[in-house]
Amino acid sequence: MMLRPLTYALLSAPLLFAACNNDNDSSDSSKLEVRLMDAPGDFRAVILDVRQIEVHTREESNPDGWQILPFQMQAINVLEYVNGRSALLVSTDFEPGDLKEVRLILGPDSYVIGRDGQRYDLKTPSGQTSGIKLKLDKATLRARETYQLLLDFDVAKSIVERGNWKPGNDKKERYLLKPVIRVVAQDIKGGLRGSVTPAATLPQILAIRSSLTLPDTFSTSADATGAFQLSGIPSGTYRIEFFPTTTAPNGQAAYKNAVRTNISVVNEQMTDMGQTALQ
Known part of the structure; x- marks a missing residue:
């Protein structure tokens, strides 16, 4: 899969801020952004094969509350987004209201490049089926405001080496991806x-x-x-x-x-x- 460059920005602005006023704009919609950042890890590259991003707007027990966000599937090297840089994954108009969860659907092509220069596939069974679900606490979009969800990916905790793997074994079987992602909402600034x-x-x-x-x-x-x-x-x-x-x-x-x-x-x-x- 080809790597596509992502937009990144320094996170110096507040996570919740009023949209610019426009006297000709009568829209009561909100603006929703989803960004990804990472803490450095002991790898040369960590590539996530992100296929789809969704948000849930109803109670957890309601399966009809999921909405697919406008996101072009891509392979993301999360180690490029550290020390205040973030990848802009989604920026879209959205209906005001509460968000309950965000979900990432991963494809089969996630992998790492180790310090030895070798490629090791990342096995992520849950990310490729039910997706990686992240609960949101009191995330409310208000009309004519921009709301940002920052997904803080922890490489050190998320990539786990199999206990029985040894040099010379199949490289595809060395690492498991068990994502640990912290969601930063508007009141944490x-x-x-x-x-x-x-x-x-x-x-x-x-x-x-x-x-x-x-x-x-x-x-x-x-x-x-x-x-x-x-x-x-x-x-x-x-x-x-x-x-x-x-x-x-x-x-x-x-x-x-x-x-x-x-x-x-x-x-x-x-x-x-x-x-x-x-x-």
Whole structure:
């Protein structure tokens, strides 16, 4: 399947915003956007064969509530949409009202390119039959407003290596795709960004919302330049933990874990943590 380029945008705007006024436009419809973004993962490419996108507008038990969105099926390399970039999958006029679920139908041609340069097919039985269903909480489209659903795909949790696979076995049988996708709705508008040094540490990063009795945890990775960003996270006070995934070259000081505390995230703002040293 040919890869088609996707439109991407920096997620600096609020997720729910009023449409531009037009005195000649009497339409009472809403505008619905669906975007996809990802946290970096330990692969060269992660290709999702997305065939169809649907939303459900009625109660879960009602099978007639599904509506197909205008989406051209395509293969998407989700690793291209990290650190604030997102792929615009759908932008369409839509009837105001509640959305209950969003569903992705995947085809049989999803795969990864590993660090070894080899292609490994991704088996996704549920994604190719009933689809990947994501529940929405209080998602309401209002007339003459644009509503955005951001699908935050977690590569590290979604791609699972079979326990009995060994080098030399059939490459098609190495990985299973069990998608872990967080849906960011309009009332979750905070963001967090920064960088690490040295960039070669390639750390995993946990953002733990410590202002709750039961803490929320969000994760990402720094890219090859040392930059990282989490978008669409709730406001609150966070503890940020850094875990290098590489080791320092001989003759250099060892890479080390780091913790930053009392990091404040505010709705509709991007908190810049600046630089964090891991050596």
